[in-house]
Amino acid sequence: MSRLSIIGLVIVVMVVLVALSAPWIATHEVGATNLSMRYIGPSASHWFGTDSTGRDIFSRVVFGAQISLKVGIIVVAVSALFGTVIGSIAGFYGGWIDRFLSGYIFNVFLAFPGLLLAIALVAFLGAGLNKLIFALCIIGWVGYARLIRAQVLKVREYDFVQAARALGAGDLRILTIHILPNAIQPLIVQASLGMAGAVLSEAALSFLGLGVPPPSPSWGVMIEEARDLSTLQAAPHALIFPGIAIALTVLAFNFIGDGLREYLDPKQRRR
């Protein structure tokens, strides 16, 4: 493991711990507004300062980690599972099934720029956490499916698969016991990068007003609320802290994904 992926791992563990223990870490009630305490800079009582309605930014950032991780984990788990099933069917059976799935269905989904499809879906379905998760799964699964298909295509030609078939193993057994365990490695890289992508997309959609509705402390919502000129002038920290939270989380998952990729693909390894 490279040094950067260890840094990434440490940050991710920290973010997970913060999210899990948010109710105990938060110094203030998360939704409590206090108009006499607006735009206070970082201080002993408000570590990250307060925003335009006097809410404690530290507490909101801490609870925001819960939303980001929840969305990321569900989106990655559902899309990876669905993508693996579809991808292995396409790669294992080949023929017209593969041509239909990988040639047609995958390409239709890839014909939209990812974020646009999510925005369109949520625009018509209406904003909300569950709809956002649904939209991100819809755009997310194709990447896993393509990856697994390519892997299964490769692995199914190996001798041990032929051997298993000669011994009379059924399709399902060959696929789940012999092929998938040998095909799944790159999925871990993709899942790690997928976490980064999901956290980013959640924040982006919430920023656009299409994700989690405003009073809840999504990092994207916090940035949207902090970016009007008067708030920017009076309290730039209202923008900076949630911004750092997003960037650090995304960076950490990217570090891990990158480190894993270099580890699995020695050609890319440095020196």
Next chain:
Amino acid sequence: MKQKLFGVLRRIGFLVLVVWTVVSLVTLLIELVPGDPAIAVLGEQATPEQLAQFRAKHGLDRPPFFFGFPVDQTGQRQFAWHGLNNRYADYWSSILRGDLGTSFRTERPVFELIAERYPATIQLAITAMLIAVCIAIPLGVIAGKNRGTWIDNALSVIALVGISLPSFVIGPMLVYIFAVKLGWLAPSGRFEWSDIILPAFTLGAALSAILTRMVRSSVIEELGEPYVRTARAKGLSERTVVYKHVLKNGLIPVVTVLGLQLGVLLAGAIITEKIFGWPGLGLLLVEDGIGKRDYSVVQGCVLAISTTYIIANTLTDVLYRWLDPRIRVS
């Protein structure tokens, strides 16, 4: 030759199929709106006459597809065939005539609204791409030439930070520094030529990071090729070797990424345009379309952006094949 022609025809046929599906999906998106779109647009206090008039005007009183399963008097779902008198067929016949319907709010043709905003988005995307290329090529070459040194490591970390910093964080930060603090540039709008600097930089930042990484690995790969040794043996300066020989070959994969990233830029422009009030397709989509529940405008924008994306990807593919004859065979 015959085989080649067949291959090209197959690809075109395939492209038509994908575009047809994409357009179909977009036209049917409005079916996702929970409840009645007419009420969603006009509000609960609209009179039944207003609602009926609105539905008739935008074809919402007609069935969405050739067939459906409406609930009949007995409460059972029955198969019903609607024939050609449906919204889906209508949408297609209008699209083929270059008509994307009328806006639910302003009564203006959606096509006109899009045509008005389209140039601003393309201008933004291309400027962002140019900025990204100008940053990425020198940095990527420096990193690749100094592979494994601290310079390379530092540039790699900077690139990863660039990829991880979302535009909606970079953008407002730039506004804070250059508009609020320094007062050098306007925080939003599209009036002066200098107004494009901040949005284009915001949009191009992530791309420049991605490209830097690509150029780096390309340069590393090409530096190991025999022709580089030949060029050095001929006594060419390191500068000529890198910029004339290595870069020329190394940029081929970068061209592909550039083409594919144009679509990402178009989608990213939605956010950037909102940050800077840049009057392009993204702002039309987010503010006029989604913000005012103007569903026909949303459909039009999604259609325009995804079509541009598909065209850009196809052209990239053609260009890539033309640049690198090795790929043509397979």
